Amino acid sequence: MLSREENALLTRVGPGTAMGNLLRCFWQPFALASELPGADCDPLRVRLLGEDLVGFRDTSGAVGLIESKVKAVTYPGQERGGVLWAYLGSAKDIPRMPELEWTHVAASQRYVSKRIQVCNYLQNVEGEVDSSHVSFLHSKGAAPDAAGIQDLRSTLPDYMARDRAPRFFVLPTEYGMLIGARRNAEDDSYYWRVTQFLMPTYTMIPVPVGAPVSFTAATPIDDESMMGFTVTWHPDRPLREDEIAQIESWLGVHTEVDPVSFNPLRNKSNDYLIDRALQRSGRSYTGIRGIREEDLAVQESMGLIFDRTIEHLGSSDLAVIAMRRRLLEAVRALAERGETPYESRMADAYRVRSAALVLPREVAWNEGAAEALVATM
Numbered sequence: 001m002l003s004r005e006e007n008a009l010l011t012r013v014g015p016g017t018a019m020g021n022l023l024r025c026f027w028q029p030f031a032l033a034s035e036l037p038g039a040d041c042d043p044l045r046v047r048l049l050g051e052d053l054v055g056f057r058d059t060s061g062a063v064g065l066i067e068s069k070v071k072a073v074t075y076p077g078q079e080r081g082g083v084l085w086a087y088l089g090s091a092k093d094i095p096r097m098p099e100l101e102w103t104h105v106a107a108s109q110r111y112v113s114k115r116i117q118v119c120n121y122l123q124n125v126e127g128e129v130d131s132s133h134v135s136f137l138h139s140k141g142a143a144p145d146a147a148g149i150q151d152l153r154s155t156l157p158d159y160m161a162r163d164r165a166p167r168f169f170v171l172p173t174e175y176g177m178l179i180g181a182r183r184n185a186e187d188d189s190y191y192w193r194v195t196q197f198l199m200p201t202y203t204m205i206p207v208p209v210g211a212p213v214s215f216t217a218a219t220p221i222d223d224e225s226m227m228g229f230t231v232t233w234h235p236d237r238p239l240r241e242d243e244i245a246q247i248e249s250w251l252g253v254h255t256e257v258d259p260v261s262f263n264p265l266r267n268k269s270n271d272y273l274i275d276r277a278l279q280r281s282g283r284s285y286t287g288i289r290g291i292r293e294e295d296l297a298v299q300e301s302m303g304l305i306f307d308r309t310i311e312h313l314g315s316s317d318l319a320v321i322a323m324r325r326r327l328l329e330a331v332r333a334l335a336e337r338g339e340t341p342y343e344s345r346m347a348d349a350y351r352v353r354s355a356a357l358v359l360p361r362e363v364a365w366n367e368g369a370a371e372a373l374v375a376t377m
């Protein structure tokens with residue numbers, strides 16, 4: 001549970017707010033590169049951290065954003081990994097961009113999507129760091145078998161279904177935190193889902209070692225809406241056709257959007273096209289098509305800004321609590337003592353991955369998973 005003051009501190013992102021100032025210490029993904037396709041292309045209206053901006057590319061192809069109504073400033077932009085990034089902080093102190101692995105691989109090795117989500121960004125980040133809801137919300141998919149497309153929910157390891165009360169472990173890192181969710185596997189082993197939380201709003205969702213890895217970012221448009229970026233990449237090879245077909249089945253963490261507005265086609269206004277008969281049949285937990293769509297339904301139905309003074313957290317919410325605590329610490333250190341968050345100066349530390357793996361019970365999870373968590377690109 002948060003106090004009213006803490007909840008406001010974490011969720012208000014506009015100019016001059018404490019969280020707004022913290023987020024402005026970091027580069028923010030704000031558009032797909034294809035939205036500003038080339039030098040001297042048409043400009044792009046961008047609402048970002050409560051500011052109305054115009055994104056552009058100049059004659060040399062360089063990206064920037066103009067705020068013309070209040071401050072008449074130009075903010076620096078960058079293209080990395082098929083995504084456009086903006087830095088809305090102090091011009092005297094521009095940090096390096098985070099060296100995320102997917103920003104270094106060839107375009108054929110990654111898949112990038114963007115969606116608009118109509119709720120405060122923190123509701124999305126909380127969902128991303130929370131492994132325990134997977135055993136419920138995403139426990140059963142019932143998409144019809146089509147041309148080799150697998151419903152990932154039906155292939156979740158048995159461990160996820162058998163042990164629905166994972167124990168959480170959190171370790172601070174130079175970029176944020178490492179979150180280990182432990183479930184019983186066999187008598188002598190545990191199934192570990194290791195999620196990365198990277199300041200300020202990035203996560204990496206656990207995947208089996210060797211499979212394409214997924215990254216998410218929640219960029220606030222303003223207090224009541226956000227842009228979600230999801231990237232799936234393979235560090236060693238191009239994504240295969242079947243992997244792209246899997247992504248574009250929209251059963252997983254990417255979702256189908258309108259190509260102009262980036263609004264999800266299944267959204268609050270059409271009840272996420274929930275299939276009540278399918279849900280009643282027991283073959284699907286939610287009756288909603290994809291994993292991202294299930295998350296959207298939950299996160300948006302919590303309201304535009306969830307009132308965290310009324311919540312009841314338990315031990316399975318440890319990761320959510322730790323993530324919020326780090327954000328609160330960083331917000332206060334900046335607001336009260338002018339301390340820049342150290343993570344914003346740790347560009348190289350962002351070269352990490354997430355992992356899901358089975359380890360012998362006597363092996364410390366962070367040591368057993370260490371090799372799988374290192375990015376090589």
Ligand SMILES: [Fe+2]
Binds near residue numbers: 127133134137291295
């Ligand atoms: Fe989820």
